[in-house]
Amino acid sequence: MYSNELIKGTLKTIVLKLLSENGKMYGYEMTQKVKELTDGKIIITEGALYPLLHKLEADGLLITEKVPIGKRVRKYYSLTDQGSSSASEKIAEFLDYMKTMKFILQGDNGLALG
Amino acid sequence: MYSNELIKGTLKTIVLKLLSENGKMYGYEMTQKVKELTDGKIIITEGALYPLLHKLEADGLLITEKVPIGKRVRKYYSLTDQGSSSASEKIAEFLDYMKTMKFILQGDNGLALG
DNA sequence: TTTAAATACATAAGAAACTAATGTATTTTT
DNA sequence: AAAAATACATTAGTTTCTTATGTATTTAAA
16 A cells, blocks of 8 residues: 555545546446455545545546445446546656656656666 | 645655765755756755654754855754665665556556557 | 846635544345 | 445545745856
8 A cells, every 4th residue: 555645635636547547437346346456455435435425426526426326326427528628638647758858757867766 | 837735745755865866965065966856857845845854853863064155054854774674665665665556557457558 | 227027935814625533314134 | 144346435633745835155247
């Protein structure tokens, strides 16, 4: 498990990527998917996820669809057009950012590597 | 310039890396160095940096040395032993985290790339 | 030469995003 | 029958950052 501060600020990008890949997902499903994809190294807590999903919906990036499963109602999220282009931007920006960070953290900036 | 949320949580790692490379640096110097290294894509504000430096010092990761430059006093920071091993850990963790994020963001997780 | 910009430190109010805890209810597994 | 997993949600408190402000010296420009 990574330290919490590392994951900060990346949650939005992860959610947008998941939805751009899978079309539609519900919250709990996202937490399980990320856990599975990362062998438990990234754990998305529900206390962080649900408020974010609500915000992204309020911002017009996501739309919801309620699907009854037995007596429960499952809430599926999917990207709007705006959310879709926002996803592309965020993902590209993050990949670019990783290049920059890699340069800082292991680039030949004067001394030997840490 | 990257969106702010992206940089969140990475400042500590950057500072520790800078000090592990350069031995000793003062705050303002760090802001300029990062700006230069990243072509202005990462801007460290003093409002974020100084409180962090104070905290790292309080936590025993950094020690300070005051050097008079003319009538001003410049405050140099360097790593303690604890800070040095903490730096190695943080940097390694971040590089690992980037691998994981890269896998999530562009890995072959079922659909075409975004 | 005086004005502006850069250097160099610092703090503080407020915002954003997350943690950890708690709550409800259903469904599945033991 | 009990426990665990599924599935939603909120909330108090913390951390960390932004934006603004403040002080003072030094260098560059007008």
